[in-house]
Amino acid sequence: MKIKVGIFTVAFLFISTLLVAQKGTIRGKVIDNKTGEEMIGVSVVIKGTANGAATDLDGAFSFGAAPGVYDLQVSFISFETLTVSGIEVKAGEVSNVGTIRLGESVEQMQEVVVKAEAIRETEAALLTVKKKSANIMDGISSETFQLIGDSHAATAVKRVAGVSIQDGQYVFVRGLGDRYTKTTLNKMNIPGLDPDKNAVQMDIFPTSLINNIIVYKSFTPELNADFVGGTVDIELKDFPTAKTSSFSFSTTYNPSMHFQSDYRSYEGGSLDFLGIDDGTRDLPYNAKLDGGKLQSTIPTNDESIRFLSNVTRSFDSKMAAQVYGNNLPDMSASYSRGNQFDINTYKLGYNLAINYNKSTNHYQNAIDGYYLRPQDADEFELISDNIYEGPLSSRDTRLSGLAGLSLKTDASKYSLKVLRIQNGISRAGQRTRTASLTNSYTAFLDNLEYTERIMNNATLDGTHSFNRGEFEIDWILASTFSSVEDKDVRITPFTIADDEGNLAIQSQEGGEPQRIWRLLDEQNYSGRVDFKKGFNLNENESKISFGVSEDFKQRDYEIQDFGIDFFGNQNLLELNGDADRIFLPENIIGELEGVDDSRFGTYVGTRFTPSNAFNGSINIVGAYVSSELVFTDQIKAIVGVRSEKYDQFFTGQNQNGSRVFENENVLSSLKLFPSLNLTYSPFDDTNLRASYSKTVARPSFKEKSTLEIPDVLTGLTFIGNIDLVETDIDNLDLRYEMFMSRGQTVSVGAFFKRFVNPIELVRNDIQSDNVSPQNVGNGQIMGAEFEIRKSLDFITPALENFLFKGNFTYASSFIERNETEADGTKNGLRTGEEYSDRRDFLGQPPYIINAGLDYVDFETGFESSIAYNIQGPTLAIVGVNRTPSTYTVPFHSLNFNMSKTFGLDGKNKIGLRVNNILGDIQERVFRSFNAEDQIEFSRTPGRSFRIKYSRTF
Numbered sequence: 001m002k003i004k005v006g007i008f009t010v011a012f013l014f015i016s017t018l019l020v021a022q023k024g025t026i027r028g029k030v031i032d033n034k035t036g037e038e039m040i041g042v043s044v045v046i047k048g049t050a051n052g053a054a055t056d057l058d059g060a061f062s063f064g065a066a067p068g069v070y071d072l073q074v075s076f077i078s079f080e081t082l083t084v085s086g087i088e089v090k091a092g093e094v095s096n097v098g099t100i101r102l103g104e105s106v107e108q109m110q111e112v113v114v115k116a117e118a119i120r121e122t123e124a125a126l127l128t129v130k131k132k133s134a135n136i137m138d139g140i141s142s143e144t145f146q147l148i149g150d151s152h153a154a155t156a157v158k159r160v161a162g163v164s165i166q167d168g169q170y171v172f173v174r175g176l177g178d179r180y181t182k183t184t185l186n187k188m189n190i191p192g193l194d195p196d197k198n199a200v201q202m203d204i205f206p207t208s209l210i211n212n213i214i215v216y217k218s219f220t221p222e223l224n225a226d227f228v229g230g231t232v233d234i235e236l237k238d239f240p241t242a243k244t245s246s247f248s249f250s251t252t253y254n255p256s257m258h259f260q261s262d263y264r265s266y267e268g269g270s271l272d273f274l275g276i277d278d279g280t281r282d283l284p285y286n287a288k289l290d291g292g293k294l295q296s297t298i299p300t301n302d303e304s305i306r307f308l309s310n311v312t313r314s315f316d317s318k319m320a321a322q323v324y325g326n327n328l329p330d331m332s333a334s335y336s337r338g339n340q341f342d343i344n345t346y347k348l349g350y351n352l353a354i355n356y357n358k359s360t361n362h363y364q365n366a367i368d369g370y371y372l373r374p375q376d377a378d379e380f381e382l383i384s385d386n387i388y389e390g391p392l393s394s395r396d397t398r399l400s401g402l403a404g405l406s407l408k409t410d411a412s413k414y415s416l417k418v419l420r421i422q423n424g425i426s427r428a429g430q431r432t433r434t435a436s437l438t439n440s441y442t443a444f445l446d447n448l449e450y451t452e453r454i455m456n457n458a459t460l461d462g463t464h465s466f467n468r469g470e471f472e473i474d475w476i477l478a479s480t481f482s483s484v485e486d487k488d489v490r491i492t493p494f495t496i497a498d499d500e501g502n503l504a505i506q507s508q509e510g511g512e513p514q515r516i517w518r519l520l521d522e523q524n525y526s527g528r529v530d531f532k533k534g535f536n537l538n539e540n541e542s543k544i545s546f547g548v549s550e551d552f553k554q555r556d557y558e559i560q561d562f563g564i565d566f567f568g569n570q571n572l573l574e575l576n577g578d579a580d581r582i583f584l585p586e587n588i589i590g591e592l593e594g595v596d597d598s599r600f601g602t603y604v605g606t607r608f609t610p611s612n613a614f615n616g617s618i619n620i621v622g623a624y625v626s627s628e629l630v631f632t633d634q635i636k637a638i639v640g641v642r643s644e645k646y647d648q649f650f651t652g653q654n655q656n657g658s659r660v661f662e663n664e665n666v667l668s669s670l671k672l673f674p675s676l677n678l679t680y681s682p683f684d685d686t687n688l689r690a691s692y693s694k695t696v697a698r699p700s701f702k703e704k705s706t707l708e709i710p711d712v713l714t715g716l717t718f719i720g721n722i723d724l725v726e727t728d729i730d731n732l733d734l735r736y737e738m739f740m741s742r743g744q745t746v747s748v749g750a751f752f753k754r755f756v757n758p759i760e761l762v763r764n765d766i767q768s769d770n771v772s773p774q775n776v777g778n779g780q781i782m783g784a785e786f787e788i789r790k791s792l793d794f795i796t797p798a799l800e801n802f803l804f805k806g807n808f809t810y811a812s813s814f815i816e817r818n819e820t821e822a823d824g825t826k827n828g829l830r831t832g833e834e835y836s837d838r839r840d841f842l843g844q845p846p847y848i849i850n851a852g853l854d855y856v857d858f859e860t861g862f863e864s865s866i867a868y869n870i871q872g873p874t875l876a877i878v879g880v881n882r883t884p885s886t887y888t889v890p891f892h893s894l895n896f897n898m899s900k901t902f903g904l905d906g907k908n909k910i911g912l913r914v915n916n917i918l919g920d921i922q923e924r925v926f927r928s929f930n931a932e933d934q935i936e937f938s939r940t941p942g943r944s945f946r947i948k949y950s951r952t953f
Helices: 002-022 123-132 142-148 153-157 302-313 819-827
Strands: 024-032 043-046 052-054 060-065 068-075 081-089 094-102 111-115 137-141 163-166 170-173 181-185 210-216 230-236 244-253 330-343 346-372 383-408 412-435 441-466 471-496 514-537 540-567 601-606 613-630 635-653 660-680 686-697 708-710 717-719 727-739 745-756 759-763 770-775 779-791 802-816 847-857 862-871 874-877 885-888 893-902 908-915 922-927 934-939 944-952
Touching (some): 170 181
Parallel strands (some): 024 094
Antiparallel strands (some): 043 052, 540 613, 613 635, 635 660, 779 802, 847 862
């Protein structure tokens, strides 16, 4: 009898499993069509049955159903009853209905029927958020990434109105970048991975990991107060709607970059192909910890020679850039996987993604130049100081991974995300340096560099909803550990020593060979909690929000600089212009088997000084209160205030040791930042917005320091300024928006910003290759924006699949010169040149244009787009006295992308992308009165062609 019962139990379980496996799943989301907010507790059932579910705190629903075609009935008290027809359910698969917009009921028992095919996840969902947001914002969604073919956040975000990208990495909002544009990851601060920049490098975030990129253009109290141009929030993917798995592979060919016979490189480590240095380039000797021994040792006796010989032989011997030739095209690959499961009343979801990208650049003639005005004011044409030109090659390898886990109940959600980005950049060049003024000479430079960048980010957040969303608590904890290491930067200058063209290392002219390590480590810890409470104001749903936050970050930075000296007659080494001969075993000072003379040769000495290292920390404690007040259906406002206590500490000293700081508080402030945002909606699809706020911009670790950081590649030296103060900003925005069906929109706006003590990069008045951040005179920016997204079906219905997208930003800006800058400017005036108390605002282009035409055919799976971007000439570095200012030259970017799905299931996709169709050149130039522009920076990126294949499982 027990055996029969056991057999029956096993059979019952087996049959039950088969029945469950034969079921499919229906999933979707319900939002309020009026407010754009998720609706909690909405009933979603298969019409005529009780099978269904209620939406959770995200407005999401999920339930099982047998295979078939069904109609869904969606209902909620005081809202229309909506029927979504034609939902096809397949065994073991998820039928994603998409986002359902539920409108308020006008008449009792009103019912609206829509077909399931009409509900698609497109940019329209993000536009709904934009339409109903109480502050001014723009954004771009993952759907657009897919359509345009953008591979990382830097190329994607520049399609947002008023947004531009500098150097292919750094985001500028309304032309304001670096310290004036804030980047957050899941609304939390993250460090930049470049010690020479304040901004975060956007190109390190692959679009396959991103759900949305939101650009906030007006300040509200829940945002950080260091808000000027805008805040860019990168929202990583969270809860998957269905089981997904995808793979993609692409290759990019650039005739100017690839299969080049003169491509330069050098032998690195065994893990360079993963963007990881295997230790080959690690610091061989720590001069910071030796008590000055290496710095004070000279080869005078056997003991000192033996010591210097051992240190020198610990260095990698490679110094010359080698011609490798025939570098292969770029390639990238990605894999992602996600799913969610029902566990009793809980939902568990996960996301996994890994991305790999390898790219190479080769510039046949990379130019970096430095020019001065003539001493005689009657002379106008600029004269060259130093010019670097010649072939420059690089290899950029990036490996990134994301793991996310989410748990959701009806009223709570918890999410853990872990992100790691590993990036290695190898550079090699052989260029000529021509010095034309003091100590004029010609030198041939071998340059080798490797930069390893690592970022590890972990974020834990939670959302708790009470009383169907009337009260909500959101909290988030985040930690980020990052490092940037310039490992073994090598520069070898051979100077033409005589009329016969013989080459030698002459430290007084071309300089000495150098080995440099720049090491940066930074830790960020952030936490915040936000409370939201709904209430009725004149029978309109309003809410009050308040919260607290704290951000702490600490940075350690040091430069280990080693010079290469020669003891005895350099000619005995027979270098012959070959940099690799410097560290040959027989050419290094000290005894070597088979070599009798140990008292001549190469040895390494340190140039390390305490001013080459610093430790800094920043702590920001914030609190805010704000209220979103809905007075009528047409009028609402956000009014509030934020308070921030800011403290910046510094440990270090200046170059000559006259100023020493030991964990000294170099900048401390406690300020209030009020804001007011008003929205008037005369019609359902129209908004008129106005906002005012006070915000702040603060100096970075590097800027507010005593550092001197040389760039051996370009010859530019950055000098910190420990005396910098904060910049106070007043912001005023106006905007008119009109929203139409299918995600179409038109908006026009104006903005005004007033700056007190802005920080700008200023050239040394004597040496054009030295720059330093300075608090300059007060300034202002006034501008206008226009944006349009419009289907071409108004011309003819045959063009309904075409969508024109464009935005235009115009800005007029100026800085009022302070007394120091005014004096320097007057000293550099040419004959006939008029002095002005005002000049251009650093980094602010007079115009930005983005325009594009998209074509999407959902039936055939064919998509294409062409996109154009340009920004006007922009002040890059301020010049004074004889050093002229430099401006970026407008770059005409025209790109084309197309893709087509194929296969019986339509889950295969092939795509083609063409970048820089016009073949434009990236340039910055020196500009002076009545003088021809001279090149400061010039690179020819060429035209690239990418083919991409992707498969969704």
